[in-house]
Each structure stands twice: as structure tokens, then as C-alpha cells.
Amino acid sequence: MFEKIVQECLENKQDGMLARIAEIAPALRMLKNGRTDHAFVLSFDAGGRTAEGALSVKAGEDVVAAYEAAARAGTEPGVVLTEDAGAFALGATMEAAVDARDAFLAGRPVPACAGKAGDKPLSGKVMIVTGGAQGFGAGIADYCAAQGATVAVTDINLPLARETARRLCEKHGPCAAAALEMDVTSEESVERGIRQVVALMGGVDVFLSNAGVLRSGATATLSLEDFMYVTNVDYVGYFICVKKIIPIFERQHAVQPDYWMDIIQTNSKSGLTGSNKNCSYAGSKFGSIGLTQSFAMELVDIGVKVNAVCPGNYLSGPLWSDPVDGLFVQYLRANKIKGAKTIEDLVRHYNGKVPMGRGCEPEDVAKAVVYIIGQNYETGQAVPVTGGQLMLK
Numbered sequence: 001m002f003e004k005i006v007q008e009c010l011e012n013k014q015d016g017m018l019a020r021i022a023e024i025a026p027a028l029r030m031l032k033n034g035r036t037d038h039a040f041v042l043s044f045d046a047g048g049r050t051a052e053g054a055l056s057v058k059a060g061e062d063v064v065a066a067y068e069a070a071a072r073a074g075t076e077p078g079v080v081l082t083e084d085a086g087a088f089a090l091g092a093t094m095e096a097a098v099d100a101r102d103a104f105l106a107g108r109p110v111p112a113c114a115g116k117a118g119d120k121p122l123s124g125k126v127m128i129v130t131g132g133a134q135g136f137g138a139g140i141a142d143y144c145a146a147q148g149a150t151v152a153v154t155d156i157n158l159p160l161a162r163e164t165a166r167r168l169c170e171k172h173g174p175c176a177a178a179a180l181e182m183d184v185t186s187e188e189s190v191e192r193g194i195r196q197v198v199a200l201m202g203g204v205d206v207f208l209s210n211a212g213v214l215r216s217g218a219t220a221t222l223s224l225e226d227f228m229y230v231t232n233v234d235y236v237g238y239f240i241c242v243k244k245i246i247p248i249f250e251r252q253h254a255v256q257p258d259y260w261m262d263i264i265q266t267n268s269k270s271g272l273t274g275s276n277k278n279c280s281y282a283g284s285k286f287g288s289i290g291l292t293q294s295f296a297m298e299l300v301d302i303g304v305k306v307n308a309v310c311p312g313n314y315l316s317g318p319l320w321s322d323p324v325d326g327l328f329v330q331y332l333r334a335n336k337i338k339g340a341k342t343i344e345d346l347v348r349h350y351n352g353k354v355p356m357g358r359g360c361e362p363e364d365v366a367k368a369v370v371y372i373i374g375q376n377y378e379t380g381q382a383v384p385v386t387g388g389q390l391m392l393k
């Protein structure tokens with residue numbers, strides 16, 4: 001069901017319209033924070049209609065001020081009609097925003113935006129996950145959706161992101177997750193993807209910069225192309241994502257200066273200690289800790305905490321266990337671990353490096369993500385999630 005709403009919301013929305021919506025929706029949404037926890041704001045085409053209970057705002061009039069005036073007068077409209085940015089349906093939950101839109105389009109009186117988002121730790125929060133189609137990203141999205149978050153699963157692999165979002169909706173509710181295409185190495189793609197999320201959900205509370213790739217190899221033979229590929233996704237991509245989410249966070253902060261938002265990067269234990277024959281990856285991850293600390297200092301002024309989680313090896317995940325080109329297959333072929341003759345030998349070897357005796361699972365990382373979101377006094381930190389394999393000094 002949500003897939004159809006995503007499609008309806010985004011079709012025919014050109015860049016100019018998305019930019020205009022991004023100026024209005026996050027502010028409208030934050031206006032409701034405190035009264036509904038947050039609101040979801042779904043933009044749609046009213047097709048020239050009007051309906052009882054909808055607020056009409058004239059061209060040139062300040063939409064947010066008009067909404068505030070209506071709220072002060074005792075009604076918090078579930079639909080706002082503008083002359084230049086289309087219509088906005090508001091609800092305490094995504095489902096309630098869809099209901100308000102549907103009531104409006106069916107010519108029924110529009111319900112007021114009221115009620116609470118829910119009582120789970122992440123209820124009411126919109127979360128963007130990059131590289132969310134599979135692996136850690138998909139697992140963290142799943143766990144956070146179970147904690148109440150509404151998740152935008154973004155990836156360069158849109159078909160797989162759609163499958164993941166569908167699965168989350170089946171498990172956690174009809175509007176728990178939406179899939180969108182986003183290539184973190186492209187400023188244009190990231191900007192458009194973020195604005196599409198805003199057009200669909202109204203804003204963003206948590207940005208998880210998770211997309212990451214790895215091309216290992218001895219430094220003497222590693223091609224510059226492979227080095228740059230990893231650097232572009234894992235390091236430059238993080239910069240691009242943060243650069244492009246800032247305007248949305250600024251807009252929200254201007255309306256609710258006491259509200260804290262989050263940027264979290266999925267870093268790695270290789271961001272805290274070197275990684276043999278893996279310089280491009282470790283270099284990007286170390287560099288990203290520098291970005292995290294610097295972003296944290298800068299963005300504190302707009303109510304954003306910036307932290308990283310540093311997982312250990314996700315030995316059961318696709319990166320390691322893919323039967324065709326997973327790291328286990330690669331390492332076996334390259335004879336990387338002396339004496340290891342089978343995949344099982346390698347799994348035993350890597351499990352043996354961890355005091356807790358097993359690889360890192362998405363739920364382990366997701367729990368650290370939820371911990372970070374819940375903190376009021378933590379920014380610029382890198383939280384190891386390694387079963388004791390790496391301990392901070």
C-alpha cells in the first residue's frame with residue numbers, strides 16, 4: 001500500500017517543487033512537535049479541490065504562520081492547501097497523514113491533526129538509511145522500525161530496497177518503510193532523495209550514513225581506481241550526505257530550537273585501528289571519524305548530534321558470506337589465513353579473534369544506534385560494537 005502512496009506522492013514532482021516543499025514541510029512538522037510528538041506531512045496534488053476542515057493559504061502568505069494562527073484559534077487542520085507548493089496532509093502518524101489526504105480527496109471532512117505518534121522509543125521519528133537495501137543497513141532499518149521509526153530505505157539498488165521496505169511494512173505496519181533511490185556519491189542524487197523523503201514524510205530526525213563498500217588488496221597492487229571507489233563511497237559519500245541534510249535540519253531547528261536530531265555514521269572497527277591489506281577502507285573510515293568529530297562541533301549549533309558506530313565483522317552478512325565473491329571466498333582463494341582450508345576454518349579463525357566468540361550482527365549495531373539517539377549529552381563519539389575485539393584506550 002505504501003509503495004503506491006510513495007509513487008503517487010513523487011510522480012510529477014520536479015526539482016523546483018521538491019525544493020519549495022522542503023522549505024515548508026519540515027517547519028510545519030516541527031510546529032506540531034510537543035503536541036503530537038511530531039507530525040508526518042505528506043505532500044500531494046489537491047487538483048484544485050477544497051474540503052471542510054482544510055486550511056487554505058494564499059500565495060505570498062507564510063504557511064507556517066497561517067497554521068500557527070489556526071492552531072491558536074483552536075483547530076489544527078489535517079490538510080493545508082497552498083497556491084504554489086501543492087497540498088500537505090498532516091497526521092500524528094504516517095497512517096493518519098494518509099487518512100487525512102484520502103478524506104480530502106474523497107470530499108469528506110478532513111480530520112484535525114491530533115493524537116500522539118506512539119509510545120515506542122522511536123515513535124514519530126523519520127529515519128533515512130543509506131545503503132539500506134541489504135546487510136547492516138537493512139537490519140538496522142528493521143530494528144528501528146520495530147522501535148517505532150518510519151524509515152526511508154535508500155540505496156543505489158532500488159529493486160532490493162523496495163523488497164526490504166515491503167518486508168518492513170509487512171512486519172511493522174503499512175507505512176513503516178518506503179524505498180527510494182539514492183547514490184551517496186552524487187550530490188544531485190542525495191539532494192533529490194532527501195527532498196523526496198521530505199515530500200513524503202515531512203522531514204527527517206535521524207540520518208544514518210551507512211552505505212559503504214570495500215575493495216581490499218596489497219597496497220603495491222591495489223589500483224587507484226579501486227582506492228578511489230572506496231574513498232568516494234565511504235568517505236566523500238558521508239560528506240555529501242551531511243552537506244545535503246543540513247538545510248532540512250536547519251529548517252526544523254529554526255522552529256524547534258530545543259529538539260535534537262541525529263546524524264550517525266556506520267563506521268567500522270577499521271576506523272579505529274589499521275586493517276592489513278585494506279588501506280583504502282581503513283583510510284576512509286579513519287577519515288570519517290575526523291568528519292564525525294568536526295561535524296559534531298559545527299552542527300551542535302543547529303541541534304544535531306553527530307556520532308559513529310564502529311561494528312566488528314558481520315561474518316554472517318553478504319559482504320563476508322556471499323558464496324560467489326564474499327570475503328571468505330576471496331580470502332580462501334588468496335590463502336590469506338595460513339592453514340585455513342575451508343570456509344569453516346576461516347569462520348573459526350575470525351570468531352576466535354572476538355572475546356565474545358562470534359561476529360557482529362545487525363541487531364548489535366542497531367541497539368547502539370538506538371542508544372545514541374536516546375542520549376542527550378553525547379556527540380562526536382565513535383561507539384565500538386565489536387564483542388570486545390576492539391577496546392577504546
Ligand SMILES: NC(=O)c1ccc[n+]([C@@H]2O[C@H](COP(=O)([O-])OP(=O)(O)OC[C@H]3O[C@@H](n4cnc5c(N)ncnc54)[C@H](O)[C@@H]3O)[C@@H](O)[C@H]2O)c1
Pocket residue numbers: 130131132133134135136137154155156157182183184185210211212213233237266267268269310311312313314315317318319320
Ligand atoms: N560487513 C562488515 O563486516 C562490516 C563491518 C564494519 C562496518 N561495516 C560497514 O557497514 C556498512 C554496511 O556494510 P554491509 O556489510 O552491510 O554492506 P553490504 O554490501 O551488505 O550493503 C551495502 C549496501 O550499500 C549499497 N551501496 C553501495 N554503494 C552505494 C552508493 N554509492 N550509494 C548508496 N548505496 C550504495 C549497496 O547496494 C548495498 O545495498 C558499511 O559502511 C560498512 O563499511 C561493515
